[in-house]
Amino acid sequence: MPASLPEFAAKPIVAPVPWVPRWRTLLGSVAFTRDPIGRLNNILTEYGDTVGVHLGGIRPGMVTRDPALVQHILQKNHRRYLKSDLTHGLIRYLGRGLLTNEGADWLRQRRLIQPGFHRQRLAGLTRLMQTAAAEWTTELTARTTDGAAIVDTHEAMTRVAFRIVARATFSASLSEAEGERLAAILTEIQAFYVRTIRQPYLRPWFRARGTYRRNDLLSQELRELVRGYIRQRRQHPPATPAEAPDDLLQMLLDTRYEDTGEPMQEEQLLDEVNILLVAGHETSANALSWLFYLLAQNPAVADKVRAEMEAVLAGRTPEFNDLPQLPYSLQVVQEALRLYPPAWILDRVALEDDEFQGQRIPKGTLFSLYLYGVHHHPALWPDAEVFRPERFAPGAVPAPPPYGYLPFGGGPRLCVGSHFALTEIQLVLLETLRYFSVEPAQESPPVLMPLVTLRPQGELLLRFRRL
C-alpha cells in the first residue's frame, strides 16, 4: 500500500492523497527527465489516480489523471485556478496573448477573438489548408523514387502545419523565406524555454553564456517581423470589404471591443498573433505526425478512410462542406489525438482554498493535469493502448465520462483553434491518402518526447508509396 502523507511534506495538499516519498522522486529525477510519461504512468498505477510528487525533487505538486478532478479544475471551479508560472514564463518571449493571459484581460480578448474561429468562418480558410496539403503531396511525389519516398514525417508535418497557420494569419504577405525564419525563431525559443524548466540548475550557466539574452533578441526579432506585417496591412487597407484578405490578421484588425468600440492596440495584436503562431503550429504538426505513424501500423484503417472518401467524393478534392460526410476520417483523427495528445499535460495553480470530494485543496497547490494519463486510463478505455477509431463512432460504448477525453482542454479555456485544427488535420489526411499509402520505415518504434507538446524524439521515418 502506498504511504499517505509522509512526515517531510511541508503541508498537506489534498489531504488523504498519497505522496511519492521525496527520496524516490530525487532518486528518480534523472529517469523522470528522460522518460516523464513512463515514470508518471508507473507512479499513477502504483499510487492511484491523484498523487503528490515533488517536481524535480523540489516543488510539491499534484499530478492527476482523474477526469472528475480535471473537470473540477478546468470547468466546475475554474475561477479558483490560474495557469502556473510554467505557462506564464512564456510571456517573456511571446507576450500576453490568449494562451498566456489571465483574468478579465483574458476574457475580454477571448470574447473578441473567438468569433473569428467559429466553424462556419473557417470555411474561408479551408482553401489555403487544401493548398498547403496539395503542396505537400506534390513535394512528396517529387521525392519518390521507384514510387516511394522515405520521409522524416515530423519535419515535414512541422512545415505543413506552419505554412497553414502562417498563411491563415497573414495570407500572401508572408514569403516562404520569412515563414521559415519565423518558424526557426519560434522553435529555438520553445526549445530553450523547456530546458530552463526541466533543468533549472542550468539557469546560471545559461545566464553566464548569454543564452537568455540571445533568446530575448530572438523574441524581439519575432516581434519586429510580425509588426512589419501588421503595419503593412494597416498602411494599405483594402479599398472595399470585398477586397479584404480573409485571414486571421484581418479579423484581429477589424474586430472591436464591445465596451469601447475601439480596435486592439498594436502591442496586444502582436501578442495575440505570436500566440496563435505558437499554439497553432507545433500541436497540429505533432498530431499529424502521430496520425501517419498510426496509419503506417494500421493499413486497414487507411484503406477504410480511402473507401469512405471514394464513396463520398468520387475522386474530387475534399472541401469544407464534405467533411461532415466523412465521419470515419474524423474518428481516425480523434483516436490519434487520444493516443498521442499533443497537449499531454496542463498546469494549474489554486488561486484560493478549494475543496474536491470533501478534500481540502489549499491556496497555492500546483496541479499537473495529465491528459496523456486520462486518455490511456485502463478503467476509462478498454484496450487503452489499441488504435481503434470506431470508439468515436456515434453511439459507441462505453462512452468516456465527461473529461475522459480532452485533447483540446476544457472549460472556458478550451482551445480556441480546435475546429481549425480538426479541419486542417482531416484535410491533410485525406489529401495524402488520396495519392499515397503509408508504411513503417524504421525498425524501432518512435520514442515519445514530451516537451511543451508531445512530439516524437528525433526523426520519424515513414515510407509513403504512390498508389
Ligand code: HEM
Ligand atoms: C491538434 C492541435 C491542437 C491541440 C491538441 C490543441 C490543444 C490545446 C489545449 C489543450 C489548450 C488548452 C490549454 C490550457 O487549458 O492550459 C489550447 C489552447 C489554445 N489553443 Fe490549441 N490546440 C491545437 C491547435 C490549435 C490551433 C490550430 C490554434 C490556432 C490557430 C490554437 C490556438 C490556441 C489558443 C489561442 C489557446 C488558448 C485559448 C485560451 O486560453 O483562451 N490551438 N489548445
